[in-house]
Amino acid sequence: MPYTKRPDGREMDELRPIKAEVGVVPNADGSALFAHGDTLAIAAVYGPKPLHPAHLQKADRGLIRANYNMLPFSVTERARPGPSRRSKEISMVTANALSSVVDLKRFPGTVIDVEILILQANASTRCAGINAAAMALAHAGIVMNEMVSSVSIGKIDDKIVADITKKEEDWTEGEGATDIPFTLTSNTKEITHLQLDGKISTSRMMESYDAAVKACEKIYEYQKRALKGEKIDENVSLKKEE
Amino acid sequence: MTEKTNKKQRKIVIPGEIIVSAEDHLPGDFTRKEDGNIIANRYGLVDDSGRIIRIIPISGAFEPRRGNTVIGRVEDITFNGWVIHIGGPYTAFLPLAECPRYIDRKAINEFATIGDVLNLKIWGIKKGSIDLTLKSRGLGKLEGGRVIKINSHKVPRVIGKEGSMINLIKNSTNTEITVGQNGFIWIKGDFEGEKRAEEAINLVVKEATSTGLTEKIEEFLGGKVEKITEEVKE
Amino acid sequence: MNLPNINKKRIESLLSQDKRLDERKLFDYRDIIIETGISGNAEGSARVRIGKTEVIVGVKLGTQTPYTDHEDEGTMITGMEFSPMCGERYEGGPPKINAIETARVVDRGIRESGFIDWKKLCIKEGETVWSVAIDIYCVNDDGNVLDASSIGAVAALMMTRFPVYDEKEEKVKFGEWTNDPLPLTEKVPFAMTIYKVGDKLLADPNREEEDAAKARVTLAISKPGKEYMINSMQKGELDTINGEDLKKILEESEKIYDKIFPELDKQIKSLQK
Incomplete structure (x- = not known):
């Protein structure tokens, strides 16, 4: 069966319904929620604060320490609680994705902790986590050049699509599925995070970047609106997946 | 309507957002000039009442400055002073020598013990730590309340x-x-x-x-x- | 900020007049708000807010071989984490002892009350039984996370639906659900914790009151008939409680049960529909 339309009826470049909100964790210096459809992340930021042990401190800059935590019940088959090799890698790429827009020189020797919980997973969890985390950092008053927005671009069969679901990720027919999560800065469209899992020819790779630019511009608008005080919940019911 | 209630509501901006053209304005606190625009470096309220555009922060951790009067809680006692929690990015320390009166080293926790709160002044911010003093009017241990x-x-x-x-x-x-x-x-x-x-x-x-x-x-x-x-x- | 000494004194001096800073009576709870359906991939889930305290609980079902001493009964595991998200005092890393204690106290209350009909969780005696995994996450700690966790666990269990089980293949089809609820009984166990601050007892402390407490006693109580049954109990923290305290705790626990839990039970049942 060739991939001619998306299982949930979306246009190829259409995002899932978005939820976005800030201030969801009262104790934190900054916090936010971001959901792509039923992939839902919350993020909380504490800091900048003293970093212990001291040998981890950088003399000329602060650090961002991210922790991506996919809750055991966020997936259909229970995930073991606690860090895995996968979650450690995602934590690292998340910290990197965020660090490049943050003025880390402002408080040398300190740490900004970014805690991300994935409550519900249907692919693109790292992207939802990064989107929530970027909002939480801004909400925490961290000095940043600009925002970052994250989206997973897919090549499903021979189509380039935005914000892929688990069902699309698992597509095996035709050319199969390729998952390409991008994180881009909001103004300059610099890539702060890029991964790829699957197969795509070098000649088509730039198409995925162009799709990411388009999708991230939309995501940025949601982040902006939420930071300005709006509670966004596009609770439109999509066509049931067949 | 009074003048106060008539005052324009200040706009919230987010990092990277263009606030205004730089043609008639200059960048102030937490803003920068880029490609002919004044751009926000931080989430907060825009103060555009003058030529200089600045952002008034509304959130985030405490950012210590020299001369700040702060309230802190004693977290630990060392041989020559007190480790004080004042929030913010750095650990703060009150040396024994910065007390306004003589305190015997052996009786250091009689003046202030763990959990006590003090009204202090920041007199120095070194790399990674903040030095506090009690040597100024109105500073000292807070009792009651x-x-x-x-x-x-x-x-x-x-x-x-x-x-x-x-x-x-x-x-x-x-x-x-x-x-x-x-x-x-x-x-x-x-x-x-x-x-x-x-x-x-x-x-x-x-x-x-x-x-x-x-x-x-x-x-x-x-x-x-x-x-x-x-x-x-x- | 950890609790300043003067704040502790203020709390204690008010308590000596049976008063609290937020004007609650000693055994009054803050508003309790329960939401369910927090995670669509969980078999059951709930969010509980008590004041500003918030926990999220999810239940997942799976299958396993039964324990040899209970070959026809399902199994249960309860996990709990204070996410570093929930307050400035929390650090990352594996669950600390307070999280483990919370999980175990909640677990015992559910296990011992007979809330779950274990025998109905048997698929094939001696070979396959259902396993129930309860995972509790604190998102914001403003005191009394323990009671919130217990309420959340009960709510999530009450919302739980079985996933589809393929009898031929003898395995669970994860991501597909039946309409069958978990086999639960009327013996609903709710945990409540009474704290001793100074020489006064109180319920549902906020963060400062909890920091000021020197001892606490948690009771998980169910009321299958007219009697209040204690299904688990735990004295926590360093200080002792005396016989008088225990008597008072038992008296108040009955009142708290009647005042709060039938209402919560109703609230959760209305969410089931």
Whole structure:
């Protein structure tokens, strides 16, 4: 069966319904929620604060320490609680994705902790986590050049699509599925995070970047609106997946 | 309509957002000039009342500055001073030598022990640590009352123009209040007064960005002050 | 900020007049708000807010071989984490002892009450039984996370639906659900914790009151008939409680049960529909 339309009826470049909100964790210096459809992340930021042990401190800059935590019940088959090799890698790429827009020189020797919980997973969890985390950092008053927005671009069969679901990720027919999560800065469209899992020819790779630019511009608008005080919940019911 | 309530609501901007063309404006606090525009470096309210555009922070951790008066809690005692929690990015230390009177090293925890709170001044920020002093008027250990915590960026609103807001709260609730620039606030009075003062402060924090704040607080305190006096009569 | 000494004194001096800073009576709870359906991939889930305290609980079902001493009964595991998200005092890393204690106290209350009909969780005696995994996450700690966790666990269990089980293949089809609820009984166990601050007892402390407490006693109580049954109990923290305290705790626990839990039970049941 060739991939001619998306299982949930979306246009190829259409995002899932978005939820976005800030201030969801009262104790934190900054916090936010971001959901792509039923992939839902919350993020909380504490800091900048003293970093212990001291040998981890950088003399000329602060650090961002991210922790991506996919809750055991966020997936259909229970995930073991606690860090895995996968979650450690995602934590690292998340910290990197965020660090490049943050003025880390402002408080040398300190740490900004970014805690991300994935409550519900249907692919693109790292992207939802990064989107929530970027909002939480801004909400925490961290000095940043600009925002970052994250989206997973897919090549499903021979189509380039935005914000892929688990069902699309698992597509095996035709050319199969390729998952390409991008994180881009909001103004300059610099890539702060890029991964790829699957197969795509070098000649088509730039198409995925162009799709990411388009999708991230939309995501940025949601982040902006939420930071300005709006509670966004596009609770439109999509066509049931067949 | 009074001048105050007529004042324009300030706009919230987010990092990277274009605030205004740089043609007629200059970048101030937490903004930069880029490609002919003034751009925000931080989430907050835009102050565009003058030629210089700046952002007034509304959130985030305490950012210590030399000369700040802060309230802190003793976390640890070393052989030559106290480790103090004042919030913010760095650990703070009060050396024994920065006490206004002589304190015997052996009796260091008699002056201030773990859990005690002090009103202090930041006299130095070295790489990675903050030095505190008690050698200035009005500083010292805080006895009685209690400490509450608000966001440090809301402190200017709680104090108000020339202390107008905090004086209003103090006078209406019959309390002593010391506001640390780190957002730790000490309130001392009778139980009712402390509670009213805390509620009023929290209301200032909640409504910090809204117009007619003073009127709102006056109204809030006005209503309840009556109630308290009634209770006293009984 | 950890609790300043003067704040502790203020709390204690108010308590000596049976007063609290937020004007609650000693055994009053803050508003409790329960939401369900927090995670669509969980078999059951709930969010509980008590004041500003918030926990999220999810239930997942799976299958396993039964324990040899209970070959026809399902199994249960309860995990709990204070996410570093929930307050400035929390650090990352594996669950600390307070999280483990919370999980175990909640677990025992559910296990011992007979809330779950274990025998109905048997698929094939001696070979395959259902396993129930309860995972509790604190998102914001403003005191009394323990009671919130217990309420959340009960709510999530009450919302739980079985996933589809393929009898031929003898395995669970994860991601496909039946309409069959978990086999639960009327013995609903709710945990409540009474704290001793100074020499006063109180319920549902906020963060400062909890910091000021020197001892606490948690009781998980169910009320299958007229009697209040204690299904698990735990004295926590360093200080002792005396016989008088225990008597008072038992008296108050009955009142708290009647005042709060039938209402919560109703709230959760209305969410089931």
